[in-house]
Amino acid sequence: MALKQSLEKNGLFLFRYRGQIPVFIFLLGLPFIYFSYYTKSYFNLAELMGGSTDTLFTILTIVGIIVSVAGMWIRAYTIGTTPRGTSGRNTKEQVANELNSTGIYSTVRHPLYLGNYLMWAGLLIFIGSIPLFLVTSLLYWVYYERIMFAEECFLEKQFGQKYIDWSLTVPPFIPCFKNFQKGNIPFSFKAVLRREYAGFFAMSLSFVVIDYIRSFGIHTLMADYAGFQWVRPSLYYLAAAGIITLILRSLKHYTKILADINRD
Numbered sequence: 001m002a003l004k005q006s007l008e009k010n011g012l013f014l015f016r017y018r019g020q021i022p023v024f025i026f027l028l029g030l031p032f033i034y035f036s037y038y039t040k041s042y043f044n045l046a047e048l049m050g051g052s053t054d055t056l057f058t059i060l061t062i063v064g065i066i067v068s069v070a071g072m073w074i075r076a077y078t079i080g081t082t083p084r085g086t087s088g089r090n091t092k093e094q095v096a097n098e099l100n101s102t103g104i105y106s107t108v109r110h111p112l113y114l115g116n117y118l119m120w121a122g123l124l125i126f127i128g129s130i131p132l133f134l135v136t137s138l139l140y141w142v143y144y145e146r147i148m149f150a151e152e153c154f155l156e157k158q159f160g161q162k163y164i165d166w167s168l169t170v171p172p173f174i175p176c177f178k179n180f181q182k183g184n185i186p187f188s189f190k191a192v193l194r195r196e197y198a199g200f201f202a203m204s205l206s207f208v209v210i211d212y213i214r215s216f217g218i219h220t221l222m223a224d225y226a227g228f229q230w231v232r233p234s235l236y237y238l239a240a241a242g243i244i245t246l247i248l249r250s251l252k253h254y255t256k257i258l259a260d261i262n263r264d
Helices: 003-016 021-038 041-048 053-080 111-127 130-159 161-167 189-221 233-254
Strands: none
Touching (some): 003 130, 021 130, 053 111, 111 130
């Protein structure tokens, strides 16, 4: 099999399971995350930054949340401004009824994957392990590069020269705003609420899990088991996120409140 066909085949496989594989990788990485605290890498980072662990905790929490929220905003803007039949949650095969080339797609070819990376990058910043951040970023690039390759092969077959001309002026992953063209599709908040509640809850759960692992790891290292809080503030946030998710899921499946005929 030629290299191009091999990469495309691998990309289609990863595309089909792009929702499950990151979850598996995250679960597989939990012991390494705990180990990073147990081996004092968190404290080494605090020393490198010239501050206390409490100060580092606050900085990483704020920066991590901001980066992840930026990723969710990019996904929301993309989904809220694209028409039916594009940027969907299709898993069995590629779908594109038309070529998106305006709005955010005039600045970057794969905005959803950029949003995904920022969401995970925020979580990695929150963890506070430089080696883990670098290794995970590299794995992310190898993983999504194949998915992007498969998608672009499909789009080239689907739209031909029109796609080639567009791809030559728009970068694949790092946005370039100088050629921004405003789209003619109004933003649909309903589409975002209908499609993004699962990702919102998954990211919320991930932050809370890391918060508990980080706190437990630090208390273990300091032999201060009595100081560990089993009911942490982040748990209340997770409960609120869970309630919001259940409400949006119910509205989607049992009502037409979030229905929008111009969106998926």
